[in-house]
Amino acid sequence: MTIDRIIPLxxxxxxxxxxxxxxxxxxxxxxxxxxxxxxxxxxxxxxxxVGLTQLPIAxxxxxxxxxxxxxxxxxxxxxxxxxxxxxxxxxxxxxxDETSRPDLSLWRQRRADVLSCGSITPLADxxxxxxxxxxxxxKAQDLGGQSFVVTAGDLRLVAHRIADFIYEKLTGERGVxxxxxAYVTKVGSRYSLWVADADGENAQSALSxxxxxxxxxxxxxxxxxxxxxxxxxxxxxxxxxxxxxRRRLIAxxxxxxxxxxxxxxxxxxxxxxxxxGGSQLYxxxxxxxxxxxxxxxxxxxxxxxxxxxxxxxxxxxDRGGSPQIYRVASSGGAAQRITFNGNYNISPxxxxxxxxxxxxxxxGGAFKxxxxxxxxxxxxxxxxxxxxxxxxxxxxxxxxxxxxxxQGREALMxxxxxxxxxxxxxxxxxxxxxxxxxxxxx
Amino acid sequence: xxxTQFKRACFALTIAALVAGCSSGVDLDxxxxxxxxxxxxxxxxxxxxxxxxSVAPVDLTQSARPGEGPVGVAHVIxxxxxxxxxxxxxxxxxxxxxxxxxxxxxxxxxxxGHTDERGGREYNLALGxxxxxxxxxxxxxxxxxxxxxxxxxxxxxxPAVQGHTEDAFAQNRRVELSYR
Numbered sequence: 001m002t003i004d005r006i007i008p009l010x011x012x013x014x015x016x017x018x019x020x021x022x023x024x025x026x027x028x029x030x031x032x033x034x035x036x037x038x039x040x041x042x043x044x045x046x047x048x049x050v051g052l053t054q055l056p057i058a059x060x061x062x063x064x065x066x067x068x069x070x071x072x073x074x075x076x077x078x079x080x081x082x083x084x085x086x087x088x089x090x091x092x093x094x095x096x097d098e099t100s101r102p103d104l105s106l107w108r109q110r111r112a113d114v115l116s117c118g119s120i121t122p123l124a125d126x127x128x129x130x131x132x133x134x135x136x137x138x139k140a141q142d143l144g145g146q147s148f149v150v151t152a153g154d155l156r157l158v159a160h161r162i163a164d165f166i167y168e169k170l171t172g173e174r175g176v177x178x179x180x181x182a183y184v185t186k187v188g189s190r191y192s193l194w195v196a197d198a199d200g201e202n203a204q205s206a207l208s209x210x211x212x213x214x215x216x217x218x219x220x221x222x223x224x225x226x227x228x229x230x231x232x233x234x235x236x237x238x239x240x241x242x243x244x245x246r247r248r249l250i251a252x253x254x255x256x257x258x259x260x261x262x263x264x265x266x267x268x269x270x271x272x273x274x275x276x277g278g279s280q281l282y283x284x285x286x287x288x289x290x291x292x293x294x295x296x297x298x299x300x301x302x303x304x305x306x307x308x309x310x311x312x313x314x315x316x317x318d319r320g321g322s323p324q325i326y327r328v329a330s331s332g333g334a335a336q337r338i339t340f341n342g343n344y345n346i347s348p349x350x351x352x353x354x355x356x357x358x359x360x361x362x363x364g365g366a367f368k369x370x371x372x373x374x375x376x377x378x379x380x381x382x383x384x385x386x387x388x389x390x391x392x393x394x395x396x397x398x399x400x401x402x403x404x405x406x407q408g409r410e411a412l413m414x415x416x417x418x419x420x421x422x423x424x425x426x427x428x429x430x431x432x433x434x435x436x437x438x439x440x441x442x
Numbered sequence: 443x444x445x446t447q448f449k450r451a452c453f454a455l456t457i458a459a460l461v462a463g464c465s466s467g468v469d470l471d472x473x474x475x476x477x478x479x480x481x482x483x484x485x486x487x488x489x490x491x492x493x494x495x496s497v498a499p500v501d502l503t504q505s506a507r508p509g510e511g512p513v514g515v516a517h518v519i520x521x522x523x524x525x526x527x528x529x530x531x532x533x534x535x536x537x538x539x540x541x542x543x544x545x546x547x548x549x550x551x552x553x554x555g556h557t558d559e560r561g562g563r564e565y566n567l568a569l570g571x572x573x574x575x576x577x578x579x580x581x582x583x584x585x586x587x588x589x590x591x592x593x594x595x596x597x598x599x600x601p602a603v604q605g606h607t608e609d610a611f612a613q614n615r616r617v618e619l620s621y622r
Contacts, residue, residue: 205467206467210471212596212600214564214599233622234552235567255593255594258564274593274594278571279568279571300565300568302565302567302568316564316565346562347564367562
């Protein structure tokens with residue numbers, strides 16, 4: 001994927017108004033649909049929920065979009081709505097592009113606080129020139145924009161970059177729309193490991209197998225996936241380079257090998273091995289070699305995950321009689337128990353900013369996603385489904401992707417950390433599980 | 443002596459060949475997955491004695507094909523919910539396997555632990571492992587050497603029976619003894 005240039009658009013001079021940018025409005029619940037594509041695991045994004053503070057934004061269709069291979073404005077709108085921070089405002093019927101001076105009173109009437117407009121122009125060599133500009137409707141200010149020259153194949157990526165620009169400009173936080181997710185599907189007896197855009201589109205198969213694949217884990221560089229494969233009829237751990245398909249078997253010891261987790265420097269992985277009896281935690285060099293035992297316990301220790309400063313490893317252990325989440329220094333030593341509610345807490349995912357721990361709790365027979373504020377210990381339930389699995393934080397710590405079951409079908413969902421805005425990435429065939437959110441692309 | 447050949451090394455080499463220089467996307471369906479059986483039982487291979495009254499022994503308990511092991515003995519041990527204890531009713535079956543393994547010291551058994559579908563995948567992998575190791579301990583107490591056994595787990599990934607009923611759950615909580 002290459003973008004030839006990203007050029008900031010020169011600002012158009014404009015007067016400044018006195019009102020604040022953010023104001024409380026009634027949130028608009030929007031349903032966004034993306035075009036269905038021919039590959040197996042394609043998604044429609046369905047967004048539900050009402051958030052407290054959502055910035056109303058009008059994303060005008062780009063001039064020339066109707067004839068273009070991708071509806072850029074629709075992709076941008078779906079991205080921004082899925083974040084839970086924006087509500088789309090009807091932007092139809094206006095002919096605008098990045099050079100327009102829009103009639104902002106019209107947009108104020110439509111209750112938009114922000115307006116985006118732009119153009120997409122085919123070039124003689126087959127590529128496309130995409131430009132956009134962002135307007136603060138309330139302050140009547142030009143917030144800037146960008147221009148791109150790309151091939152048709154990279155138009156979706158451009159839309160995600162535009163959504164990132166808008167998100168960052170208005171929230172001050174980094175957008176995750178240009179990141180990727182990995183997940184596993186099962187169709188009949190065929191398992192596939194997919195790499196897709198964060199909106200679920202553009203999925204490409206990294207691995208296809210007649211035996212199960214579980215526990216995909218992105219390397220910090222975003223270039224490799226570790227996972228557990230049963231292709232040799234016992235669980236073993238591979239490290240797989242996504243762009244080349246080359247893979248290395250790094251854990252094939254006696255017994256079961258599973259639960260790979262990367263250290264933040266990408267140099268080693270924590271894994272669960274049964275080579276010495278029981279399921280215990282070890283660390284192993286990312287190139288393979290002799291594992292080093294992390295701890296010894298009389299029970300099951302599994303599902304390790306590093307904190308993003310690399311100093312700690314969170315993990316699941318039933319050393320106390322039932323599975324709970326603990327934390328240990330990544331050099332080993334005494335472990336500290338983290339979860340205390342209920343008698344079954346598993347599948348930890350810790351936010352990159354170190355503030356939150358997402359995990360699955362079993363309560364009354366239902367498996368439910370919860371998130372804990374690590375400073376205060378306060379726990380919030382996030383879902384009303386009862387078969388939640390494998391949560392994974394987005395790299396900006398603002399969203400969680402997880403697997404669940406709705407109407408008897410497995411599905412991937414994203415949720416904001418307050419549980420209020422959810423998006424369903426519904427698969428079109430087979431069952432979907434084991435999502436892992438990739439890092440920011442460097 | 444009839445020897446059985448394990449083709450696992452061949453399989454691993456094939457995968458290694460697939461890995462080198464692959465463009466993105468690895469399709470394991472194209473790799474030969476099955477273990478190919480060795481040559482069929484050859485009666486009378488241990489010749490030496492001739493004469494019209496000699497009888498060439500054919501020993502069906504010495505299965506030349508992988509995947510068999512002792513005949514007439516259960517190859518699946520079932521477990522109660524939340525339990526990792528081998529119930530007494532399976533002791534006879536384990537004794538049958540132990541006897542087989544002690545008299546066929548070149549054979550190896552994979553003890554494949556499974557759980558029902560409830561719960562997380564990795565934690566269930568560890569629970570299945572616990573069941574497989576319970577069976578290994580029982581076999582070890584019956585005199586089977588460690589070298590002839592490997593305890594692995596499939597967690598909840600390979601149910602024997604589909605379904606969300608207690609009956610289906612009960613049939614999935616198991617250890618399978620697999621001679622490869």
